[in-house]
Amino acid sequence: MTSHSSTVEPIVWTGHSLRLLDQRLLPHEVVYVECKTAEAVADAIRTMIVRGAPAIGVCAAFGIALAAGDTHDRDSTDRNVHEAASLLGGTRPTAINLAWAIDRMLRVAAATTGPLHATMVREAESMFREDIAANRRIGRFGAELLGDDTTILTHCNAGALATAGYGTALGVVRATREAGKRIAIFAGETRPYLQGARLTAWELQQDGFDVTLITDNMSGHFFARETFDAVIVGADRIAANGDTANKIGTYTLAVLAHAHDVPFYIAAPLSTIDLQCPNGAAIPIEERSGSEVTETLGWDRDGQQHRVRVAPDGIAVRHPAFDVTPARLITAIITDAGVLRAPYATSIAEAFSRSGSAD
Numbered sequence: 547m548t549s550h551s552s553t554v555e556p557i558v559w560t561g562h563s564l565r566l567l568d569q570r571l572l573p574h575e576v577v578y579v580e581c582k583t584a585e586a587v588a589d590a591i592r593t594m595i596v597r598g599a600p601a602i603g604v605c606a607a608f609g610i611a612l613a614a615g616d617t618h619d620r621d622s623t624d625r626n627v628h629e630a631a632s633l634l635g636g637t638r639p640t641a642i643n644l645a646w647a648i649d650r651m652l653r654v655a656a657a658t659t660g661p662l663h664a665t666m667v668r669e670a671e672s673m674f675r676e677d678i679a680a681n682r683r684i685g686r687f688g689a690e691l692l693g694d695d696t697t698i699l700t701h702c703n704a705g706a707l708a709t710a711g712y713g714t715a716l717g718v719v720r721a722t723r724e725a726g727k728r729i730a731i732f733a734g735e736t737r738p739y740l741q742g743a744r745l746t747a748w749e750l751q752q753d754g755f756d757v758t759l760i761t762d763n764m765s766g767h768f769f770a771r772e773t774f775d776a777v778i779v780g781a782d783r784i785a786a787n788g789d790t791a792n793k794i795g796t797y798t799l800a801v802l803a804h805a806h807d808v809p810f811y812i813a814a815p816l817s818t819i820d821l822q823c824p825n826g827a828a829i830p831i832e833e834r835s836g837s838e839v840t841e842t843l844g845w846d847r848d849g850q851q852h853r854v855r856v857a858p859d860g861i862a863v864r865h866p867a868f869d870v871t872p873a874r875l876i877t878a879i880i881t882d883a884g885v886l887r888a889p890y891a892t893s894i895a896e897a898f899s900r901s902g903s904a905d
């Protein structure tokens with residue numbers, strides 16, 4: 547099963563295993579890793595072979611489906627499924643799509659009598675298809691917000707690579723072009739893990755977009771030159787009041803956008819909204835290794851990845867992988883259920899009751 551929605555296919559279910567495009571090696575090598583067990587899928591999420599909130603949710607669902615295929619005995623299957631759920635759920639803390647997908651799989655498992663494997667596979671496949679469909683809807687809603695000739699700034703990678711396909715923020719970019727409008731994209735490099743430079747730049751280039759890469763500290767300069775008509779980014783978790791966690795550096799861009807009167811849009815499916823989370827202060831923020839800050843990534847002539855130390859030994863380092871943009875800086879949240887505006891507590895609650903998916 548493939549996404550058929552862009553050149554880039556990050557997640558491929560073969561019927562008995564999950565093939566994942568190894569995002570650690572992009573843009574230098576296009577290599578797929580085959581995961582045959584839930585443990586292998588958990589490892590792939592933990593080590594960033596696959597990343598991006600919706601993508602890791604869908605992968606966790608397939609991980610559970612793999613765990614359900616290990617035995618025919620229903621009691622052992624249930625045990626395997628729950629063990630896989632807790633292993634996969636512990637891989638990364640900020641993206642709520644992970645917990646959302648696991649909860650959904652466990653609920654379907656609990657409601658199923660008899661053999662579980664085929665049901666779990668079907669459910670994971672549905673999530674995969676639904677994610678692409680949601681992204682296409684996000685894209686269409688978002689495209690309506692943009693003019694006929696638009697330049698946007700995006701951050702990190704909220705593209706096909708971060709989802710089952712098509713992308714959220716980059717889904718808006720795709721849909722805008724499909725609507726016959728001209729769109730140019732500035733991609734911030736996204737220090738320290740360089741998702742913008744390595745992934746967004748590559749993904750958009752693959753699909754023939756007009757994409758320009760800048761380092762994160764250049765964004766103020768381009769805001770001052772009135773380069774951007776809008777900022778569009780993805781989200782890892784949106785609280786019930788609209789506060790939004792996304793890749794570190796997003797908040798900085800929201801402040802800049804506000805100062806320069808540029809619309810700041812979040813593009814995310816309803817599965818990224820955590821109704822149990824009242825506000826941004828309650829969102830857990832992943833702290834990653836300091837070595838990703840003290841070292842830069844490089845590749846030698848053979849395409850081998852290596853790291854170069856750029857900071858003195860013994861230096862104190864912090865590395866929060868995400869930050870929270872307060873709702874007041876967000877012009878709109880573009881979801882698969884429509885464009886939500888402030889007050890977000892109300893528009894979010896209404897979107898869930900319209901879609902009938904508040905549980």
Ligand code: MRU
Nearest residue numbers: 597598599702704708780781793
């Ligand atoms: O650490 P990552 O690469 O998983 O972070 C990804 C992001 O922050 C994305 O913007 C977010 O998950 C939305 S992806 C559609």
